Amino acid sequence: TLRLMCTTTAVQRKNVGAAGPEKYTEAFIKKQIEEFNLGKRHLANMMGEDPETFTQEDIDRAIAYLFPSGLFDKQARPMMKHPTEVFPEQRKIQWGEDGRPFHFLFYTGKQSYYSLMHETYEKFLNVQKHQDQLVAEDLPLRKEKRNLAGSRWLTKIELEEMLLEKLSDDDYSRFIQLLQKLVALPCADIEENYIQKFSKEVPVQLQKVVIEPLQYDERGVAFSTGEGKRKTATATAVVYDNGTGKITVNGTDILHYFPVLQDREQLLFPFQFLGRIGKHDMVCTVSGGGRSAQAGAIRLASAKALRSFVTEKEVEFMRQAGLLTVDPRVKERKKPGQEGPRRKFTWKKR
Amino acid sequence: MAAPSAAGLGRRLRAWLPRIMPVRWSRYNPSYLEPEVKKESYQKPLEELTEEEREQMELKAVQPIKAAPPTLSSSVFSDPMISKFTNMMMKSGNKVLARSLMSQTLEAIKRKQLEKYHKAPENEKETIECNPYVIFHQALKNCQPIIGLSNITKGGKTYQVPVPLTDNRKRFLAMKWLITECRENKHRRTMMPEKLSQELLLAFNNEGPVIKRKHVLHKMAEANRAYAHFRWW
Numbered sequence: 390t391l392r393l394m395c396t397t398t399a400v401q402r403k404n405v406g407a408a409g410p411e412k413y414t415e416a417f418i419k420k421q422i423e424e425f426n427l428g429k430r431h432l433a434n435m436m437g438e439d440p441e442t443f444t445q446e447d448i449d450r451a452i453a454y455l456f457p458s459g460l461f462d463k464q465a466r467p468m469m470k471h472p473t474e475v476f477p478e479q480r481k482i483q484w485g486e487d488g489r490p491f492h493f494l495f496y497t498g499k500q501s502y503y504s505l506m507h508e509t510y511e512k513f514l515n516v517q518k519h520q521d522q523l524v525a526e527d528l529p530l531r532k533e534k535r536n537l538a539g540s541r542w543l544t545k546i547e548l549e550e551m552l553l554e555k556l557s558d559d560d561y562s563r564f565i566q567l568l569q570k571l572v573a574l575p576c577a578d579i580e581e582n583y584i585q586k587f588s589k590e591v592p593v594q595l596q597k598v599v600i601e602p603l604q605y606d607e608r609g610v611a612f613s614t615g616e617g618k619r620k621t622a623t624a625t626a627v628v629y630d631n632g633t634g635k636i637t638v639n640g641t642d643i644l645h646y647f648p649v650l651q652d653r654e655q656l657l658f659p660f661q662f663l664g665r666i667g668k669h670d671m672v673c674t675v676s677g678g679g680r681s682a683q684a685g686a687i688r689l690a691s692a693k694a695l696r697s698f699v700t701e702k703e704v705e706f707m708r709q710a711g712l713l714t715v716d717p718r719v720k721e722r723k724k725p726g727q728e729g730p731r732r733k734f735t736w737k738k739r
Numbered sequence: 740m741a742a743p744s745a746a747g748l749g750r751r752l753r754a755w756l757p758r759i760m761p762v763r764w765s766r767y768n769p770s771y772l773e774p775e776v777k778k779e780s781y782q783k784p785l786e787e788l789t790e791e792e793r794e795q796m797e798l799k800a801v802q803p804i805k806a807a808p809p810t811l812s813s814s815v816f817s818d819p820m821i822s823k824f825t826n827m828m829m830k831s832g833n834k835v836l837a838r839s840l841m842s843q844t845l846e847a848i849k850r851k852q853l854e855k856y857h858k859a860p861e862n863e864k865e866t867i868e869c870n871p872y873v874i875f876h877q878a879l880k881n882c883q884p885i886i887g888l889s890n891i892t893k894g895g896k897t898y899q900v901p902v903p904l905t906d907n908r909k910r911f912l913a914m915k916w917l918i919t920e921c922r923e924n925k926h927r928r929t930m931m932p933e934k935l936s937q938e939l940l941l942a943f944n945n946e947g948p949v950i951k952r953k954h955v956l957h958k959m960a961e962a963n964r965a966y967a968h969f970r971w972w
Binding site for chain 2: 655681705712
């Protein structure tokens with residue numbers, strides 16, 4: 390592309406009238422909030438409900454009723470939300486009337502990020518000084534290790550929201566490295582308050598899944614069902630208690646349905662892991678996929694069904710052995726200009 | 740660069756996708772950990788674990804874990820090294836054939852060792868190893884080179900520089916040499932299991948063409964010792 394030499398970059402911009410993202414003044418946001426509250430009361434009146442106890446969910450339902458839309462994307466449909474959710478948080482103007490900026494790091498471009506780094510490093514030096522003092526007085530350094538497993542650092546997006554500034558991946562990783570260095574010092578407990586601003590609790594994985602109770606059929610035998618998927622194959626398994634270890638797939642025995650040893654090994658994997666090979670009977674139905682995919686789907690279904698028979702600790706062991714996760718690997722699509730997902734056409738020099 | 744898409748199974752199974760697509764990628768989020776299949780590691784009581792293992796356990800309790808692949812299982816018969824070797828022997832995705840060849844090889848090793856065992860005098864019977872898995876592992880270990888050569892171009896000329904190898908690379912080279920040896924240097928009528936069992940038994944006793952190839956590589960590395968300073972990693 391050719392570039393005109395004697396013009397400024399301002400003129401070379403395609404859309405001359407465009408000036409950055411819209412800046413919302415405080416007065417504008419306040420007006421929007423008042424309008425929203427008024428509109429909420431009007432809406433409540435229209436729907437015949439009490440304006441005082443009209444929650445956001447009621448608003449969503451009312452709007453979906455009054456303005457039905459056939460659009461697929463939920464974000465494109467009409468919505469009425471509080472202005473703080475609609476308009477992104479923006480920083481107020483950073484300079485005074487004389488044009489002089491308030492913050493001393495304004496001209497770095499990322500003032501909040503650099504001021505944050507400065508603060509964190511100050512705390513780091515503080516902790517080191519405290520440590521040196523303790524060493525000079527021959528007092529023992531505290532060594533209670535912080536539990537790293539239950540917490541995680543803020544993600545880049547969360548940090549960006551906190552600072553109201555765009556960060557690069559490099560900046561973010563530098564900040565995390567600094568925080569980790571700070572936490573690694575033995576006397577970091579002093580700055581615990583500061584560090585907690587940047588860490589979040591992670592709940593234990595197991596609590597996310599609900600284990601269903603056992604069901605009993607007419608003969609009084611306990612059984613439970615599970616469903617599994619693997620690469621276009623779906624399977625449902627019903628595991629019965631007090632069995633002899635017989636496994637039936639789609640009406641036929643596994644020896645006839647899966648002639649390959651590897652598939653049968655996969656079917657028996659959950660039972661062998663828990664040590665319950667001869668104790669359960671299984672009846673499964675499977676469709677779709679190929680030989681190995683069906684075996685994987687049944688394995689997942691039986692592992693899910695066995696969860697109800699087993700203690701919580703063993704469920705956690707099963708999860709750590711990889712028996713309870715759905716395998717997300719699927720066939721990669723073929724791309725245009727190539728023969729397959731990765732293979733390119735034969736390269737001919739001429 | 741190729742961009743993936745979650746075809747077929749829809750949004751529920753959508754892969755985690757980073758903003759810039761690398762060429763080597765996986766459908767799992769990078770926070771997913773590898774599964775631990777062996778039953779023994781879960782049966783240890785809490786007191787016996789060291790500090791590191793305790794930390795690892797806590798970390799595992801919080802992070803999600805990948806699904807176990809179909810070749811891996813907690814039974815005594817599944818061995819990761821044997822599955823790796825089977826995959827390398829496999830051609831055009833014919834896993835059934837590769838697996839049957841592997842089991843025939845192990846059977847052949849067992850048969851040969853049992854023949855030797857029954858023919859040997861009393862005092863030598865204890866020294867003969869009959870377990871084919873043990874023979875396989877020991878043979879692979881004997882075939883692994885310690886040092887490798889890498890081509891480094893300096894000043895227009897390419898030199899063969901001696902370079903340390905990682906564990907994975909050593910195992911890969913040992914398996915690759917065994918397989919190429921068995922595919923090429925044999926009589927037209929001999930079957931793969933027979934030839935492989937022969938090679939494995941020779942490697943177990945530190946004899947045979949694969950061990951010779953390893954020694955040749957070591958000698959070349961020793962001869963090119965002068966260029967070792969070209970390595971910058």
